[in-house]
Amino acid sequence: MAGTDHICDTLIIGAGLAGISAARTIEAHNKSLDGGAPISYTVLEAGDKIGGRVQSEKVDLEPGNSVIIHPGAQWFHADVRPDSAENPLLAHVREYGMKTFHDDMPRDFFDRGKKGNFLKNMRKINEARSLIDGYQGDDTDLATFFNNSNLGTGSALATTFGEVETGAPLSQVSTHDVRELVACNRGEFSKDGLGPFVEKYAQDIKPHVKLNSMVTKINWKPDGREGVVVQTANGDTYHAKRVVMTTSIGVLKSGNIEFQPPMPAAHADSLSHINMGNFNKIFLMFDKKFKFPVNANTHLDAHTRSGHDVFYLSRDNGQPLITTFFGGELARLCDRDPDAAVKLAIDGLAEIWGDDVRKHIIKTKVTQWGNEPLVQGGYSRVEIGHHHVRQQLAEPIGGVLYLAGEAMGTTHPETGRNWATHMAGAKLSGERAGREVLQSLSQGVSVGTAGERNTSMTRFVR
Numbered sequence: 523m524a525g526t527d528h529i530c531d532t533l534i535i536g537a538g539l540a541g542i543s544a545a546r547t548i549e550a551h552n553k554s555l556d557g558g559a560p561i562s563y564t565v566l567e568a569g570d571k572i573g574g575r576v577q578s579e580k581v582d583l584e585p586g587n588s589v590i591i592h593p594g595a596q597w598f599h600a601d602v603r604p605d606s607a608e609n610p611l612l613a614h615v616r617e618y619g620m621k622t623f624h625d626d627m628p629r630d631f632f633d634r635g636k637k638g639n640f641l642k643n644m645r646k647i648n649e650a651r652s653l654i655d656g657y658q659g660d661d662t663d664l665a666t667f668f669n670n671s672n673l674g675t676g677s678a679l680a681t682t683f684g685e686v687e688t689g690a691p692l693s694q695v696s697t698h699d700v701r702e703l704v705a706c707n708r709g710e711f712s713k714d715g716l717g718p719f720v721e722k723y724a725q726d727i728k729p730h731v732k733l734n735s736m737v738t739k740i741n742w743k744p745d746g747r748e749g750v751v752v753q754t755a756n757g758d759t760y761h762a763k764r765v766v767m768t769t770s771i772g773v774l775k776s777g778n779i780e781f782q783p784p785m786p787a788a789h790a791d792s793l794s795h796i797n798m799g800n801f802n803k804i805f806l807m808f809d810k811k812f813k814f815p816v817n818a819n820t821h822l823d824a825h826t827r828s829g830h831d832v833f834y835l836s837r838d839n840g841q842p843l844i845t846t847f848f849g850g851e852l853a854r855l856c857d858r859d860p861d862a863a864v865k866l867a868i869d870g871l872a873e874i875w876g877d878d879v880r881k882h883i884i885k886t887k888v889t890q891w892g893n894e895p896l897v898q899g900g901y902s903r904v905e906i907g908h909h910h911v912r913q914q915l916a917e918p919i920g921g922v923l924y925l926a927g928e929a930m931g932t933t934h935p936e937t938g939r940n941w942a943t944h945m946a947g948a949k950l951s952g953e954r955a956g957r958e959v960l961q962s963l964s965q966g967v968s969v970g971t972a973g974e975r976n977t978s979m980t981r982f983v984r
């Protein structure tokens with residue numbers, strides 16, 4: 523296919539939060555120049571819109587009744603630990619004058635339809651959290667860790683730390699990784715939805731974004747010379763001095779993008795120890811008549827009669843909506859057999875609120891992130907003993923190719939916590955890659971403080 527040749531200083535692949543943040547960093551540098559030469563950049567996005575895993579969608583239900591749903595990210599999470607700093611995205615939310623409301627995540631626990639003891643469950647979760655935070659031993663899976671600590675692996679721990687949170691059962695979750703990541707059991711919702719937030723966040727860099735531009739090949743050592751040559755499915759070729767690559771771990775591992783030469787051994791090895799957790803949502807939308815038996819934003823953690831651990835978010839933003847969170851095996855069911863997944867979600871809710879609930883559900887929608895070729899899963903999960911791969915993957919390749927995205931996360935400059943897996947992690951890692959590109963292209967450009975790089979990932983213990 524005949525295509526066009528393009529030249530730019532920096533090419534950014536992917537227009538999710540990481541790619542947008544890398545582009546914003548370069549844009550801010552260009553704006554700050556006083557007569558110097560700006561760094562030219564282009565963002566290539568395979569999809570037909572920006573935002574990646576951050577989208578919102580309005581669904582009309584009946585006259586005067588509609589809801590806004592979030593197929594991907596939904597909360598600006600906050601770290602529950604006492605030494606935590608604010609989610610770095612919230613400063614932008616305020617700058618744009620967007621409204622949020624705080625979600626302290628009030629939780630009701632149900633075991634096969636029967637309400638559990640709230641205080642007992644919360645005590646257990648808090649005890650588990652502080653044991654993880656103080657853990658200095660070799661990495662182990664959380665199921666073993668909880669059993670060795672005599673906490674067991676009951677539903678409250680499974681929904682807080684296991685499939686519904688990480689996309690994998692406790693037996694596959696790295697205790698070290700959980701210790702280093704922010705602990706997000708509260709947060710803020712955007713009242714306007716996250717789609718409008720992303721539009722505002724990307725406003726200044728949007729003229730540089732090329733949609734429907736799927737990258738198929740990256741040659742990061744063309745003829746042994748410095749620079750990168752990138753090809754797209756529509757036949758275009760881009761010549762860039764530096765490339766920031768922000769696609770998900772699922773896409774990186776899929777082989778859909780050819781690296782030439784192949785990634786260095788250290789990066790290839792790191793990639794073999796990080797995967798996508800499986801995570802999906804089922805939206806149950808209600809008619810106007812239904813009287814919800816709980817307040818807005820109530821979290822229902824349920825161990826269902828079918829033996830599954832499910833999390834229901836009831837009435838976010840006061841909407842007639844239940845968002846069901848399915849992780850791990852149940853998330854794979856959404857990808858494979860969405861009707862069966864919807865049935866499980868409704869059956870589980872009917873155990874709690876009674877069968878009457880069924881007739882008020884007028885629409886349902888299921889996400890299938892595992893089937894989405896541009897993402898291929900929920901978000902990243904490291905294998906036991908390999909939490910350091912998040913840091914290793916962020917090392918530049920050949921001095922020209924920089925990986926960024928939620929999987930690499932980046933340590934928060936104030937707390938030393940890593941925001942990997944979250945929107946904030948994508949933002950920080952995109953900014954980190956942007957600063958490193960600027961530094962390598964023009965000596966003397968400030969690249970921020972040492973704490974903002976992944977090298978401080980070992981500062982996790984409080």
Ligand SMILES: Cc1cc2nc3c(=O)[nH]c(=O)nc-3n(C[C@H](O)[C@H](O)[C@H](O)COP(=O)(O)OP(=O)(O)OC[C@H]3O[C@@H](n4cnc5c(N)ncnc54)[C@H](O)[C@@H]3O)c2cc1C
Binds near residue numbers: 541595
């Ligand atoms: C169901 C779900 C719920 C979540 N809930 C939350 C939450 O409540 N709070 C939170 O903070 N985080 C949440 N997250 C995680 C959050 O969405 C991600 O951490 C973040 O959005 C990732 O951003 P990113 O830029 O790293 O990757 P992405 O958003 O995946 O962006 C990568 C971009 O690359 C593009 N791309 C892929 N292949 C190519 C190619 N070949 N060529 C060009 N472009 C390509 C993709 O289309 C995409 O736009 C959730 C995620 C999921 C799936």
